[in-house]
Amino acid sequence: MRKLLVLASILVVLSVFAVTINWAFLQEPKTLNPWNHYGPNATVWNSYILDPRYGSLYGYSDVRFDWIPSLASDLPKIEQEGNLWAYTVPLRKDVFWSDGTQFTADDVVWTMNIVLKLIKEYGLGGNWASMIDPDYFVKAEKIDDFTVKVYFTQPSLAKANFGALMMPILQKKFWEPKVEEALKTGAPLQTLYNYDIEDEPIIGAFAFKRWEKGAFVEVAARPDYFDKGSVLTLYKNGAVQISNPKTGFEWSGYGEPAGEKELELVTGPYVDGIIYRMYLNRAAAITALINGDVSFVFNPLGLVRGEADQLARVQNVKVISNTTNGFRYFAFNLRRYPMSIKEFRKAIAALIDREFLCNRVLGGQAFPQYGVVPVGNAFWANPKVAELSPGYGKSMGERYQLAIDLLKQAGFKWVVEPKVEGNAVVRQGRGLIAPNGQRIEQIEMLAPGTGYDPMRATMALYIERWANEIGIPIKANLVDFNYIVQRVWDEPFNFDIYMLGWSLGYYPDHIADFFHSKRAGVGDFNTPGYNNPEFDKLADEFLAAADIETARKLAFKLQEILAEDLPYVVLFDSPIIEAYRTDQIIFPYEQTLSGLQYVSGVPTLVKAAQ
C-alpha cells in the first residue's frame, strides 16, 4: 500500500511538473503511416508530425542546412566498383529504437532494398520513388553491423547524398513481417498504407501517444532518446561539429572546428509532450494564440499582413519573418514565335521593375527574386544573377528604352514606334512587327486570378500595361489555377506565357528538372521547351557531381545561363510570417529558411518558457 502511495505521489508530482506544449494546425494530418505519407498521401501536416519521428543516414544542420551525418557516423566514402559506384556509410553505434533494440545496418539495408522492390514490382510512388530512384539506386549491402554499402549506377548528389541517403529508415524487426504479410495479399500497398503505427518503434525523440480524429494529435517525449544532450556547433569558418558527451559520439567536418562559433545547440527534448490541436480556420487558430491556448501556429502560407499587425500588438506574442524557398515566375513558350527570340524575352524582362511592384504596389508583402534559386537558399543561390537581369537597377524610363532597343536589335518594327521621355512613354507603340515580317496580334499571359493569388494577378496586370505601352500586345488572362495546369501540361504546351510558382527543396536539382532539354516532353517539366546544349552538358555534370563544391560551381554557372537566356522570368516570392508566444515557449533560433515550420517547429530544441 505504501509503495502504491509513493508511486501515486511520484506520478502526481511528475504530472504537475510535466510540460506539454500546445501547437495549432489548420488542417488535420491525412495519415501517420510512413508508407502512406512518403507514398501517395503526403501532406505538409503529416510531415510536421512524422518527419521528426524517423531518422535518416544524413540530415541538414539547423539554420545553415549543412549536409551532416545523422544516423551515419561520418560522411560516405565513394569509390567505383566495376560499373557501379559504392557509397560506404559507417553507422553510429549509440542509436537505439524506442523499443530498446539497437539500430544496425540491417535496418538500413532492409528499408532501402524493400522500398526499391515495392517501387519496381508494385508501383510504390510519392516521395519514396523520388528518394529511391530506380534509374540510379541499385542496392544496399551490409558490410558489418555498423557499415553499409549503397550502390548507384553513377555518383550523384541529387540521387545519392540528397536522395537515398536522406530517406527515412524503418525498423526491420517491426516492419519485415508486416511487409511480408502484405505482399501475400491482393493489394500489398493498400495493406501497408492501412497498418496501424501506434506501437511502431521509432528513432526520433517523440513517440506517438494519441490521435483523436478531428481534434488533436499528441506525441510524448522519449526519456531514452539516444541523442539527448548531443551538441551541434556551427563555426563561422564553415566547420560543423557534433558531440554527444553521454555516448561519446564525436564528428566534425567541413574544416577545422575552431574559431568563432555561429551557433551552438544542445539537443533535448526539453518538453514532455506536444499536443497538435486542429483549428480549421486561421481566425480560430490566431484567436487561440492570442488567448494562450496554443503557443505556435503552423500555417505553410504564413500570416497575412493584417494578422501579423494584429498579433504584433498582443503582449507576449512575437511575430517573425523569414524568406521562403520558392519563387513565382512566368514562363515563355519557346516553341512559339516570337517568344523564341531571346531579345524579345529580354525586352519583356527589362520592363519589369520588381522592386517597385514588391515594395510600392504590394506594400512590402513580397520580395523581389531574380534567379531560379531563391536568395534565401544562400549556399546555392548565385548572387550575381540579379545584376544579369535586364534593366536591373534602372529607372522606368531607362527600362522602356532598353526594351525598345532590344526589340530593334532583334529586327522588330512598329507601325507606330513608341517614344520615351523621362520616365514615361509619350507615344504608345502600336502594331509590333516581328523580324520575319509577321504582325504580332496578341500574346496571352495566363495568370492565376485574384481569388487564388492576388499578388500574381496584380503583377500580370502591371506587366500587361508596361508591355502594351511599348506596343507588345500582351493580354493578361486571369484564370483558375487548374485551367493553367490544363493548358500547360495536359493540352499540352497550349500557351504563350503562363505565370505560376514553385516550392523547392534545399538541393537545387530543380534547375535540371525545369530546363534540361530531355525534360521537354509532354507532361514533363521543361515547359518552356528550353533547349541549350551547353546548359544540358553542364546540367548533366551538375547532376553527376559527387562533391558539393563542384556542384555549387556548376549550379552558379547554370543560374547565369538561365538569367541570360530567360526561359523563365523569376518575379518574386512572399516572406513567411509566423508568430509564437514568448511566455510559453522559447525557440533556439528564429531566422531560418522558410520559417520555423519548415523544421517542424524544432521539437527537440524548443523549451518551455518558465
Place this chain on the structure above:
Amino acid sequence: MLKFLGKRVVQIVILLFIYVTVVYWLIEAMPGSFMDQYLMNPKLTPEIRENLKRQFGFDKPPHVRYLLYLRNFVMLDLGVSFSYFPRKVTSIIAERLPRTVFLFVTSTLVSYTLGYSLGKRTAWRRGKILDKTVTMVGIVFWTIFLPLLAIFNIWLFGVILKILPLNQFIDPNLWRFAPFSAQYIFVRLLLSGLTFLLVMLVSLMIAQKMKTVGAKRLTIYVSSIGTLLILIVSWILSGHSAYAWDIIKHMVLPVLTLTLYSFAGSMLVMRDTMLDVIREDYITTAKAKGLPDNVVRDKHAARNALLPLVTNFVISLGFTVGGGIITETMFSWPGIGRAYLEALNTQDTPLLIGLLVFTGIFVLIAHLVADVLYAVLDPRIRY
C-alpha cells in the same frame, strides 16, 4: 397509401440514378484532377506517375470509370477516397456523421422549437411591440453574414466573457487521458437523444388516450423529466459524464449561432400560417365560447398552422446529414460539411460524389417522410 408509397419509391430510385449521373459528370467536368499534385512533382518519373494513375483508376476513360462507379454504387460501395487513400468513402462518412448529426439535429430542433414558439406568439399579437421586435431581430440575424456572426459569438463568449470554449469540439487537455475516442461518446449521446425522443413520442401517444387535461400533462411531464433524469444518472454512473459535458459545452456556441441565424425562417412560416388560421371562423367561435386566449392560440390555431412547419422541419432534418461548411469551419467542428470542402479542394472525386449522393439519399427520404406525414397530420389529404 401503399400504392402511393410504392410509386414514390420508384420515383426516388429513378431520381437518385439521375442525381448520381449529374453529380458524377459535373465533378468530372471540373478542370484538373487529383493527379495534378503528382503532375506537379518533377522528381517523379513518367513511369511512376503512370503507376499512380493506375492505382487511382485514372488510366481508364471517364465513361468506364462512371460505369464502374454505378456498379459499385448499386453494391452500396461508394469507392475509395483519393485524399485519404486507401480509406473507403463510407468509413470517412461514418467517422464524421455522428459529429455532424449531433450538432445539426440539435440546432435544427432548437431553431424550429424557437421559431414555432415565437411564430405563434407574434401572429397572435400582430402589430404589437413583440411582433415588431421579434420579426426585426429575426430578420436581422437571418440576413447576417454567417461567418461574421460566428466570429462575433466566438469573440464575445470565448474571448471577452470567457464563458464558452473558443473552438474545436473537445478539450484536448481532458481527452488526452480518455480511455475511449470522442466518437464513442458522440454515438452514445445520439442514442441518448434518440431514446429521449422515442419516450416522448410514446408518452404523447399515451397522453392522447387520457381523458383529463391534468392526466395528459402529468404523463408528459413525468415521462420527460423521468427519462431525462434516468439518462443523466446513467451518464454519471458510467463515469463518462465529464466527456459528454465537454462535448455539450463545446456545442453551445455553434448551436447558438445556427439558431440565431436560422430561427427566423421557421418563425416567419409559422407566423404567416397562423395569421391565415386565426382569420378562420372556428377561431372566432372558440373565442366566442369564452375559451382562454392561450387555449385558442395553442390548441385551435397553432395545431392547424403547424403543417407547413412540420414539412419544412422534416426536410431540414434530411439536410442535416450534409452538415455546414461554414459552421464546421468556423467552429473547427470537422464533420460532413468540412469533408465536402476538403474533397473539393483536393479534387477527391470519390469522396465528393459519395458525400453528395449520401446527402441526396437522405433528402429524398425526408421528402417521402414529409409526404407521408402530410397524410397523417391532415385528415383531408388522402393518397
